[in-house]
Amino acid sequence: MQTAERTSATGLEAHIRGQRLAASDEVFSNDVLVQIFTRERIEQSVIVPAVAEPLIVWVLSGSATIEEREAGEAWRASEVTKGDFFLTTSAVPYEMRWQVTSAEPFVVMHIYLGLPLLERAVQETRKEVTGSICLREISGGRDEALSGLFEQFRVELTTQGETSPLLMQGIAQCIAVHLARHYLDAQADNIVQRNALPAFKLRRVVNAMEKSLGETFCLGDLADAAGMSEYHFSRLFKRATGLSPSRYFIRLRMTKARQLLIETDMSIIDAGLEIGYSSASHFSQAFKREVGVLPSHYRK
Secondary structure, rough: OOOHHOOOOOOOOOOOEEEEEEOOOOOOOOOEEEEEEEEEEEEEEEEEEEOOOEEOOOOEEEEEEEEEEEOHHHOOOHHHHOOOEEEOOOOEEEEEEEOOOOOEEEEEEEEOHHHHHHHHHHHHHHHOOOOOEEOOEEEEEEHHHHHHHHHHHHHHHHHOOOHHHHHHHHHHHHHHHHHHHOOOOOOOOOOOOOOOOOOOHHHHHHHHHHHOOOOOHHHHHHHHHHHHHHHHHHHHHHHHHHOOOOHHHHHHHHHHHHHHHOOOOOOOOHHHHHHOOOOHHHHHHHHHHHOEEEEEEHHH
């Protein structure tokens, strides 16, 4: 069996290779979603989805050169280390790549703040809101006050015992107020009125997909999980990820297939069966269409 470090699978976290270490998924709240990941040392290219909420990424361990760009634009590079953060409010998916430059593992925390919470913080800070509510884009920034709040998230998620939804929400409120006071940008697109898929709904839908990789794709079930009509869900899902739900489901299947082929001794036929392909030839064709080579060549 190969080591996890050598796998080229993107993992089951939808877009970015790595392992999820902790998450607040079970602490259901529309106000905040927090996830901690360890990332691969080299990532050639990954598309980061656009969701309704601003995304904060905080570096917990390691150093890396990170590059970002939107479609058709030049790469923008940032050198980051423990304590640095990114604040992203992009309304469209964008591309990232990175290379870890330290011996330590590259561990990051993702924080999504709910728009109603952010709007309340801005209203409290500004007393009245006369225009768009927007935040500045930050790449590789440092803010000791935010770092202290993020550290409380880390401790709450990684310490044994029950995670407190009330405490998570309180920390999220503090972060929202800090962003409202120090990171507003009157020139950016309005994030409160943005027509995009909320992060907690995207996570819920992706979880549902991951649990049903061996079953027939059902758009209706996923739309129900998101609490939307099929048409509305499909449109917002594609806007967030750049892919239709069915294409995204196939990509997740192939992600799982890559993991099985590299990380286990499972036969190619059994790997196909595991992700819902009853025919070895159908699995091979789908794998080659998605990955570019046949399963046998990929394993070699």
